[in-house]
Amino acid sequence: MATATQVTDASSAFQPFLADEESIAKPLETTQCAVAVPEKIHRAMRYSLLAGGKRVRPVLCLASCELVGGDESLAIPTACAVEMIHTMSLIHDDLPCMDNGDLRRGKPTNHKAFGEETAILAGDALLSLAFEHIATKTTKAVSPERVVRAIAEIGSAVGSLGLVAGQMADIQSEGKEVTLRELEYIHVHKTAKLLEATVVCGAIIGGAGEGEVERLRKYARCVGLLFQVVDDILDVTKSSVELGKTAGKDLASDKATYPKLMGIEGAKNFAARLVAQAAEELAHFDARAAPLYYLANYIANRHIEEQFLPFFTKI
Amino acid sequence: MATATQVTDASSAFQPFLADEESIAKPLETTQCAVAVPEKIHRAMRYSLLAGGKRVRPVLCLASCELVGGDESLAIPTACAVEMIHTMSLIHDDLPCMDNGDLRRGKPTNHKAFGEETAILAGDALLSLAFEHIATKTTKAVSPERVVRAIAEIGSAVGSLGLVAGQMADIQSEGKEVTLRELEYIHVHKTAKLLEATVVCGAIIGGAGEGEVERLRKYARCVGLLFQVVDDILDVTKSSVELGKTAGKDLASDKATYPKLMGIEGAKNFAARLVAQAAEELAHFDARAAPLYYLANYIANRHIEEQFLPFFTKI
Numbered sequence: 001m002a003t004a005t006q007v008t009d010a011s012s013a014f015q016p017f018l019a020d021e022e023s024i025a026k027p028l029e030t031t032q033c034a035v036a037v038p039e040k041i042h043r044a045m046r047y048s049l050l051a052g053g054k055r056v057r058p059v060l061c062l063a064s065c066e067l068v069g070g071d072e073s074l075a076i077p078t079a080c081a082v083e084m085i086h087t088m089s090l091i092h093d094d095l096p097c098m099d100n101g102d103l104r105r106g107k108p109t110n111h112k113a114f115g116e117e118t119a120i121l122a123g124d125a126l127l128s129l130a131f132e133h134i135a136t137k138t139t140k141a142v143s144p145e146r147v148v149r150a151i152a153e154i155g156s157a158v159g160s161l162g163l164v165a166g167q168m169a170d171i172q173s174e175g176k177e178v179t180l181r182e183l184e185y186i187h188v189h190k191t192a193k194l195l196e197a198t199v200v201c202g203a204i205i206g207g208a209g210e211g212e213v214e215r216l217r218k219y220a221r222c223v224g225l226l227f228q229v230v231d232d233i234l235d236v237t238k239s240s241v242e243l244g245k246t247a248g249k250d251l252a253s254d255k256a257t258y259p260k261l262m263g264i265e266g267a268k269n270f271a272a273r274l275v276a277q278a279a280e281e282l283a284h285f286d287a288r289a290a291p292l293y294y295l296a297n298y299i300a301n302r303h304i305e306e307q308f309l310p311f312f313t314k315i
Numbered sequence: 316m317a318t319a320t321q322v323t324d325a326s327s328a329f330q331p332f333l334a335d336e337e338s339i340a341k342p343l344e345t346t347q348c349a350v351a352v353p354e355k356i357h358r359a360m361r362y363s364l365l366a367g368g369k370r371v372r373p374v375l376c377l378a379s380c381e382l383v384g385g386d387e388s389l390a391i392p393t394a395c396a397v398e399m400i401h402t403m404s405l406i407h408d409d410l411p412c413m414d415n416g417d418l419r420r421g422k423p424t425n426h427k428a429f430g431e432e433t434a435i436l437a438g439d440a441l442l443s444l445a446f447e448h449i450a451t452k453t454t455k456a457v458s459p460e461r462v463v464r465a466i467a468e469i470g471s472a473v474g475s476l477g478l479v480a481g482q483m484a485d486i487q488s489e490g491k492e493v494t495l496r497e498l499e500y501i502h503v504h505k506t507a508k509l510l511e512a513t514v515v516c517g518a519i520i521g522g523a524g525e526g527e528v529e530r531l532r533k534y535a536r537c538v539g540l541l542f543q544v545v546d547d548i549l550d551v552t553k554s555s556v557e558l559g560k561t562a563g564k565d566l567a568s569d570k571a572t573y574p575k576l577m578g579i580e581g582a583k584n585f586a587a588r589l590v591a592q593a594a595e596e597l598a599h600f601d602a603r604a605a606p607l608y609y610l611a612n613y614i615a616n617r618h619i620e621e622q623f624l625p626f627f628t629k630i
Contacts, residue, residue, distance in 0.1 A: 041483045042475055097435070098432050117413050120407060120413070121479045121482055124403075124439075124479055125474045125479040127439065128479075129475065131446040131470045136471075144458070145459045147459070148459045148466075151447070152451045158440075159440045159443045159447060160351070167436055168433070
C-alpha cells in the first residue's frame with residue numbers, strides 16, 4: 001500500500017501534467033486537425049480541442065499505461081483520441097436541441113462560435129479522427145492486437161450502451177422525478193464509461209494482465225462517477241465565471257443532480273466514499289499507482305473545499 | 316478482360332445481393348443495435364439502418380473482398396460498419412440546420428420521427444458502433460494488422476478530410492457560384508471517399524496486394540462520383556414518390572449540381588465516361604471482377620433510362 005510519502009512524491013510528479021500538459025498539449029496540437037481545407041471545420045475542431053480543459057482523461061490514460069509497466073509514449077495516440085471524443089461529446093451536448101449551452105471552458109460554445117451545422121460536423125469529424133488516430137499513430141512497439149482491443153473498448157464506451165446512452169437517458173429524465181438509481185445510470189454512462197475506457201486502454205496498450213485491467217476498470221468507474229458528482233456540486237455552488245460555463249443550469253432546468261437527491265452534504269459524503277473505493281483498488285499496485293491516487297483526489301477537490309486532503313494523506 | 320457472357324453471368328450472380336440482401340440484411344439486423352435500454356436511441360438507430368436502401372456500399376465491400384481471393388464472410392463486419400457510417404451521414408445531413416430533409420428512403424427522416432436530439436445521438440452512436448463492430452466482429456481469420464488498416468482507411472474517409480469535408484464544402488457553397496472543380500471537390504469528399512474506403516477495405520480484409528488495392532481505389536473513385544452525378548440527375552428528373560425523398564430540393568435551394576453546370580445531357584455523358592474509366596481499372600482483374608462491372612452499371616442506370624445497357628455488354 002502506498003505511504004503518505006509516496007503520495008506526496010506522486011503529487012509533485014504529477015504536477016507537470018496538470019500544469020503545462022507537456023505530454024498532451026503538443027501531441028494534440030499536431031493531430032490531423034491542423035488547419036487544412038476546408039478551413040472552417042478544422043478551425044472549429046481546434047477551437048474546442050485546444051481550448052484547454054483539465055486533460056484529466058489523457059493524463060489518466062498515460063498514468064495507467066505507466067502503472068502496468070508500459071512507456072507512457074506508447075499511449076499518447078490513445079490519450080489524444082480520448083480527448084477528441086470527450087471534446088466531441090461536449091460540442092454535441094452543448095447544441096441548442098440538447099443542453100443549449102452558451103459557455104464552455106470560458107468561451108462561447110462551438111455552435112455559438114461557428115454555427116450549429118459546423119458544430120455537428122466538427123463533432124463527427126473528431127469522433128472518426130479519434131479512431132483513425134489510434135489506428136495510424138500508435139507506434140509499432142504496440143501489437144496490432146492491443147490496438148484493436150483498445151479501439152473496441154473505446155467504441156463501446158461511446159456508443160448506444162455508453163456515452164450516448166447516458167446523454168439519451170439524461171434528456172429523457174428532464175422534467176421527471178428521477179430516482180438515485182436512474183441518476184447513477186445517467187452518470188455511469190455519460191461520464192464514467194469513457195473514463196473507464198481511457199484507463200483500461202492505457203493499461204491494455206501498456207501490456208497489463210487481465211487482473212490489472214479489471215482493478216483499473218473498477219478504479220476508473222469510481223473516478224468517473226466521482227467526476228460527475230463533483231460537477232453536480234459545483235453547478236450549485238459556483239458562478240459561471242468560476243466554472244467557465246453556464247452555472248446553475250441544472251437547477252434552473254429542474255434537472256436531477258446528486259445535490260438535489262442527496263443534499264449538498266450527502267453528495268460530498270458520497271464523493272468521499274468514491275475516493276475511498278478508488279483507493280482500495282489501487283492498493284493492489286506498487287508505488288507507480290501514486291499518480292492515480294493523486295488524480296482521484298484532484299478530481300474530488302478541483303474547485304471545492306480542502307475537506308478531502310486529510311483523507312488523501314491517510315491512504 | 317471479362318467477356319459479355321461472363322458479365323451476364325455476373326449480373327444474375329449479383330442479383331441476390333440487390334434483391335434480398337441475404338448477405339447484408341441479416342448481419343445488419345443482428346448488429347449491436349438490437350433493441351436495448353435506452354430503447355428510444357436503439358429504435359432510432361434501427362429505423363434508419365434497416366430502412367432498406369440499396370446496400371450498394373456493403374455489396375461493393377464483399378465483392379471487392381472476393382475479387383482479391385478472400386471469402387466474402389471475412390468482410391461482413393466491415394461491410395456492415397460502412398453501412399452504419401453511411402446511415403449516420405444521411406441522418407446528420409437531413410437535420411434542420413443542414414439539408415432540412417423531410418423524407419428519406421420513403422419514410423420521414425430520423426429527426427422527423429424521433430426528434431432532433433435523438434437523431435444527432437443516433438448518428439453519433441452509429442459512427443462509433445461502426446469502428447467497434449469492425450474491431451470486435453471481424454473473425455480471427457483476418458490478421459489484426461489488416462483490421463487496424465481498415466479502421467484507419469475508414470476513419471480517414473469519414474473525417475475532416477473526407478465525408479465531413481464534403482458536407483462542409485457543400486454547405487458553404489449554397490447561394491454561391493460554384494465551379495465544376497469545386498463541385499467535384501464536394502462530391503469526391505461527400506460521396507466518393509466512403510465508397511473508396513469501402514472497396515479498399517474489402518480488398519485489404521481479403522488480402523489484396525498493393526497494386527490491386529490501388530486499382531480498386533481508382534475504380535471506387537469513379538463509381539463514387541458516378542453515384543453522385545446520377546443522384547443529381549435524378550433530383551431534377553424524378554418525383555419525391557419515385558425517389559423516396561424530397562425531390563427538386565437542389566433546384567429549389569439553387570444548389571450547384573452537375574445538371575445545372577453541364578446540362579442534363581452533359582451530366583449523362585459524364586456519367587458514361589465514369590463508367591468507362593471504372594471498367595478500365597477492372598479490366599486488369601479476372602472474371603471475378605464481373606460483380607463490380609455490374610454494380611457500376613447498376614448505379615448508372617438505377618432509375619433512369621436504359622442508355623447505359625448497350626455500353627455494358629460491350630465490356
